[in-house]
Amino acid sequence: MATVNSIPSVDLAEFTTGNPAHKAAFVAQLGKAYEEVGFVAVKNHGIPDQLIADLYRYVQEFFKLPPDAKHGYEIPALAGQRGYTSFGKEHAKGFDAPDLKEFFQFGQSVEDGDPVRSEYPENVQVREVPQFTPTLFKAYRAFEKSGQALLQAIALYLGLDEHYFDSRIHNGNSILRAIHYPPITQEPKSAIRAEQHEDINLITLLVGASADGLQVLDKQGNWVPVTSLPDQIVVNVGDMLQRLTNNKLKSTTHRVVNPPREMWGTSRFSIPFFLHPKSSMDLTCLPATVDARHPAEYPPITAGEYLDERLREIGLKK
């Protein structure tokens, strides 16, 4: 297994088109990486280069809109879950100072009559950049597909049926979040672009951010920079998967630091896809991960209840 920038690297084609031996090797590599590091770089992830280029292009056009136009897409009742959230609103769990970022969130579109549709607010259409919403939608579907393949490998690693997650993530509550970290204009007192945190969801898929800054906390307590190569995406375990696996798979702490002073004038963009299941998914620790040496660390909870608790903790939900 190659190591790039100190996080392990895997080739998803080994799983999706490889022979049984390749597939088994992929499962073992991914599982080991998630037990030890919590982050991997994935190549042959299936998300077309052109789509990624379009995504970054339209996202940058959106954030260039005048503040008034962007504020028109901010809907407090939706707790930031759809549309725009302005600079200074969200803070990491346990921190008061807000992160130095603005973002736009795009959620699930249910197209097959599944009654779960009534749980999801409509996505927000951005009129000024006509290609923005359709491109987010295309990317959303591509990330869902890639994420499903990764969760199939994770299911096998956990000794579950390969398709364990399929029905639980179908029409799931995933979020595509386009983030803009604006140029820094004055000495930031105590805030950084994104304070240290763990993601809430099952797994997060991140296509190459536009600049350095992402760091993960290793077991020795050192912050290690992560820069994915252009042909790779970074995929990490979130708290829902850590909880489901009774801490066997690690939801690793990460943050986005401010650039050196000479780079203060530059923006940073990144577009994580937070893969969530349906709110009804039971996150009770899997029996296979609980034994005398590893008693269950968490009480039973559903994904919906857990998300609610976490959105309150980060200041998005009152």
Ligand SMILES: O=C(O)CCC(=O)C(=O)O
């Ligand atoms: O901007 C990044 O590279 C990562 C952002 C992040 O960790 C998050 O939004 O959860």
Ligand SMILES: [Fe+2]
């Ligand atoms: Fe994160």
